[in-house]
Amino acid sequence: MHELSVTENILEIALGHAEKAKAEKISDIYLVIGQLSSIVDDSIQFYWDMLAKETKAEGATLHFRRLPIVIKCNICKHTYTPKGDQMSCAACGSEQITIIQGEEFYLEAIDIDK
Amino acid sequence: MTKRIEIVENILGANEQLAEENRSRLDQAGLYGLNFMASPGAGKTSLIEKTVPALKEKFRVAAVDGDVATTIDADRAAAVGANAVQINTGGECHLDAVMLKQALNQLTLDENDLLIVENVGNLICPANFKLGTHKNVLIASIPEGDDKPYKYPGIYRGVDILVINKIDLLPYIPFRMEYFTKGVEILNPGLMTFSLSCQTGEGLDEWLSWLESEILTFKETHSSPQ
Numbered sequence: 456m457h458e459l460s461v462t463e464n465i466l467e468i469a470l471g472h473a474e475k476a477k478a479e480k481i482s483d484i485y486l487v488i489g490q491l492s493s494i495v496d497d498s499i500q501f502y503w504d505m506l507a508k509e510t511k512a513e514g515a516t517l518h519f520r521r522l523p524i525v526i527k528c529n530i531c532k533h534t535y536t537p538k539g540d541q542m543s544c545a546a547c548g549s550e551q552i553t554i555i556q557g558e559e560f561y562l563e564a565i566d567i568d569k
Numbered sequence: 570m571t572k573r574i575e576i577v578e579n580i581l582g583a584n585e586q587l588a589e590e591n592r593s594r595l596d597q598a599g600l601y602g603l604n605f606m607a608s609p610g611a612g613k614t615s616l617i618e619k620t621v622p623a624l625k626e627k628f629r630v631a632a633v634d635g636d637v638a639t640t641i642d643a644d645r646a647a648a649v650g651a652n653a654v655q656i657n658t659g660g661e662c663h664l665d666a667v668m669l670k671q672a673l674n675q676l677t678l679d680e681n682d683l684l685i686v687e688n689v690g691n692l693i694c695p696a697n698f699k700l701g702t703h704k705n706v707l708i709a710s711i712p713e714g715d716d717k718p719y720k721y722p723g724i725y726r727g728v729d730i731l732v733i734n735k736i737d738l739l740p741y742i743p744f745r746m747e748y749f750t751k752g753v754e755i756l757n758p759g760l761m762t763f764s765l766s767c768q769t770g771e772g773l774d775e776w777l778s779w780l781e782s783e784i785l786t787f788k789e790t791h792s793s794p795q
Binding site: 457463464465468469472473476478482486491493537540542543548550551552554560561562563565566567568569 | 570571572573574575577578579580581582583600620687693719723746751754755756758789
């Protein structure tokens with residue numbers, strides 16, 4: 456959702472770091488996206504191909520590392536990755552849960568050529 | 570020669586930073602801010618129309634209304650006594666911190682006690698864009714159906730208060746309250762919930778009492794400069 460402005464943000468952050476490091480070009484971009492985060496990889500790739508043209512990031516390969524949803528049960532403390540839409544505790548069935556992983560969206564690293 | 574640069578920077582960071590700045594401004598002005606989110610037609614503006622007259626003896630209320638077009642909602646808020654500002658988003662499907670910042674610039678913040686930001690009618694996008702208000706309020710309505718928590722987990726997970734509006738229509742709509750509340754409980758255990766009808770007035774007193782005590786508690790810890 457809103458992948459155009461999101462891709463603009465990624466490009467800006469990446470180019471900023473590349474400038475600081477006095478890079479010639481960026482060869483790879485490493486993104487971490489939680490399974491619950493409403494970001495569509497194909498849409499980012501699509502906008503990236505357009506936006507990165509004529510910048511130091513042109514032609515860079517985007518890598519998407521998806522993090523699975525991890526839930527911790529507030530009652531029995533069991534941690535698990537839910538199957539399907541069933542979010543309640545896999546061990547005790549409780550619905551008192553905390554999502555401890557799955558909502559991330561960040562730029563982890565870039566590879567640059569100097 | 571290729572080199573790896575570790576970054577670990579949040580992509581939506583720019584909006585969050587501005588939201589923090591908006592929050593600071595509200596704190597410094599002693600202004601308690603709520604972000605009203607809902608589907609179109611669920612009752613955001615109606616709840617403002619019921620809230621403002623009830624509170625305005627004791628508190629000055631400002632309203633910031635976000636819509637793609639018209640000043641209909643800001644006009645309704647102003648008609649009941651709020652200091653109202655309309656944002657027309659130019660097609661954007663949600664408010665963001667930049668837009669709220671611009672709206673705050675049009676208000677004299679420390680002359681108000683409560684700020685209600687009425688977001689664009691949308692159950693998806695507003696959940697992802699912090700504004701800097703203190704609490705997120707979701708207004709669900711009976712005619713929308715009982716499966717919405719399951720279908721829109723992002724917004725149900727991201728709110729601090731749930732208002733169920735149009736309870737006067739329960740006799741006419743096949744709405745399974747147990748199924749609905751179970752969905753809410755899974756996503757947001759213990760979520761503070763008010764069931765009411767803006768139309769008939771049922772349940773409004775509990776909402777108004779709670780809001781009044783929230784504003785007073787906030788004022789105890791955030792006094793505006795004199």
